[in-house]
Amino acid sequence: MTYIIYDFETTGRSARFDQILQAGFISYDNDFKLLNKLNLRSRINPDVVPSINALRVNRLKVSDILNEKKSSYEMIQEILKFISKYKKIFFVGFNSINFDEEFLRQALWENFVFPYLTNSNGNNRGDVFNFVTMIHAFRESSVNVERNDEGKLTFKLESLAKANYFDSKNAHDAIADVEVTMQLLELLAKKNNDLFRIFVKNSQSKNVEESINQSDLFTLHNYMFSSHRIYLVKKLIKHPVYKNQFIGFDLKYDTNQLVDLEEGDLREIYKNKSFFRKIKLNKQPSILDKSYAMSKQPYSNFSSAEIELKCKQLNSQKFLNNLQKILEKESMDLLDNQSQEIKFEEETIYSKNLNYKDSIVMGDFHNEPWDKKWYFAERFNDQRLRFFAAKHIYRNFPDQIPKKVFFHLHKKISERITSLDKSVFTTLPAAMEEADNLSLEIEEKGSDFQLKEQLDQYNIYINFLNDYYNEQNPKPVKFDSTLSKKLFG
Numbered sequence: 001m002t003y004i005i006y007d008f009e010t011t012g013r014s015a016r017f018d019q020i021l022q023a024g025f026i027s028y029d030n031d032f033k034l035l036n037k038l039n040l041r042s043r044i045n046p047d048v049v050p051s052i053n054a055l056r057v058n059r060l061k062v063s064d065i066l067n068e069k070k071s072s073y074e075m076i077q078e079i080l081k082f083i084s085k086y087k088k089i090f091f092v093g094f095n096s097i098n099f100d101e102e103f104l105r106q107a108l109w110e111n112f113v114f115p116y117l118t119n120s121n122g123n124n125r126g127d128v129f130n131f132v133t134m135i136h137a138f139r140e141s142s143v144n145v146e147r148n149d150e151g152k153l154t155f156k157l158e159s160l161a162k163a164n165y166f167d168s169k170n171a172h173d174a175i176a177d178v179e180v181t182m183q184l185l186e187l188l189a190k191k192n193n194d195l196f197r198i199f200v201k202n203s204q205s206k207n208v209e210e211s212i213n214q215s216d217l218f219t220l221h222n223y224m225f226s227s228h229r230i231y232l233v234k235k236l237i238k239h240p241v242y243k244n245q246f247i248g249f250d251l252k253y254d255t256n257q258l259v260d261l262e263e264g265d266l267r268e269i270y271k272n273k274s275f276f277r278k279i280k281l282n283k284q285p286s287i288l289d290k291s292y293a294m295s296k297q298p299y300s301n302f303s304s305a306e307i308e309l310k311c312k313q314l315n316s317q318k319f320l321n322n323l324q325k326i327l328e329k330e331s332m333d334l335l336d337n338q339s340q341e342i343k344f345e346e347e348t349i350y351s352k353n354l355n356y357k358d359s360i361v362m363g364d365f366h367n368e369p370w371d372k373k374w375y376f377a378e379r380f381n382d383q384r385l386r387f388f389a390a391k392h393i394y395r396n397f398p399d400q401i402p403k404k405v406f407f408h409l410h411k412k413i414s415e416r417i418t419s420l421d422k423s424v425f426t427t428l429p430a431a432m433e434e435a436d437n438l439s440l441e442i443e444e445k446g447s448d449f450q451l452k453e454q455l456d457q458y459n460i461y462i463n464f465l466n467d468y469y470n471e472q473n474p475k476p477v478k479f480d481s482t483l484s485k486k487l488f489g
Helices: 052-058 062-067 072-083 096-110 128-138 157-163 174-191 193-201 205-215 263-271 290-294 304-314 317-341 356-365 373-377 383-396 403-417 428-445 449-468 481-488
Strands: 002-010 020-028 034-041 089-093 124-127 217-224 227-238 245-250 276-280 286-289
Touching (some): 002 052, 002 096, 002 174, 020 096, 020 174, 034 072, 034 174, 052 428, 052 449, 062 449, 062 481, 089 096, 096 124, 096 128, 096 383, 128 174, 128 193, 128 217, 128 227, 157 174, 174 193, 193 205, 205 227, 205 245, 217 290, 227 276, 227 290, 227 304, 227 317, 263 317, 286 290, 356 373, 356 383, 373 383, 428 449, 449 481
Parallel strands (some): 002 089, 089 124
Antiparallel strands (some): 002 020, 217 227, 227 245, 245 276
8 A cells, every 4th residue: 555645735725616726745655665756836726816814824925826837727637647656545634634635626526537536446545633633532642742822732733743853844835744744644653553553444434334333332532622522432323314424322421211202302302412423434533442432431430231231222223213214304404405505516516426428528628629628518418517617718728718608707706706795715805804904913013024025915916806807898817927927027
């Protein structure tokens, strides 16, 4: 198995609407020996309004991301080339399953590439954040963790690097964060080989499901709200709708009266989620042997007979049948709400599968010259893919798209990013507010020249975007070094 450690720096926190600006990938063999490195940067896309706070963290000026040689599309192609060199890859990142991986999936999908590379074709993935917190929960002396001014544990990568004597001077640079992540993983894996095997095992959904089914009673660890959460969990049922989820019960709670409740009364109890634990098989949950939780309070206070009785009660068929009905109703309501909430094509990655014909067209799309891509894209049956094709050309060669399509898409983007409504992505009004807040901070606290320059460029760029997307008869603009020179000299 090959390890690929990766990290992204982005324009913001929304995987569906922001974009990757920096990508760092490093491959290692089973002995943690370096194989290869990939360090990429890309230009910003015209439909993305970057967050000044994201640029501040990443120490990037707008001119930097306009002057880059590679487009976001070319970056994705380079990433795919790098990955294709290896088979049976263990993808690893820090806080990656909920952040970096979602950015990768979205970027692949919008660029007509199969999005689930990290957990298909023999590949699997893990999150070092899960590993570090699990180690600290059960073997605290194996890893140094700082506390903040409020006395709370700090599991930020930069802080962990400092506490464990790694070089983190280039924190929030993608390739530097990858190197620190690998150092941390190697250190903890060698010190805690048994827990590392559990970490690797939990990285595959089928293994997690197997562990739950075999043991019936297990330890679940989460790190939430600045504290470790350790549960002794009794497996109840597999979710009737979401096949990648199990529902368990936290055995610190009383079961005597619970199992005899009617469906309506149980539904009210279920709303208090503390009783029940939802385990998502594909999110690398920290599942361990029951002994880990049973050594901790309050579970260590229970006798074997008490635990056995609770488990027996929870096997009540009436209770399990009622729970299944509740879960079915909840998921139907959730699906209805989600469908109503989806406003944009970018948010539909998990809502609808692609048909076989469209998947073939997706592959062939890349081989078409830019002036032919739109006419080829008209073969898509799925309207989402036609939208992505138009946006794809709009981003890279806007003069190669039919004028009617250009104006339609430009107007659609304009309505989106100039909106005064609160959005999951950065709009121009939100960007202006961010910039004003940072300006006030600089006035009050002072700042270095670099931050002031960042803000000055950001304001110029936001004003340009505002003008561009409010034009009545806009002309195609390529967002590259030419635009950078025009805006910043």
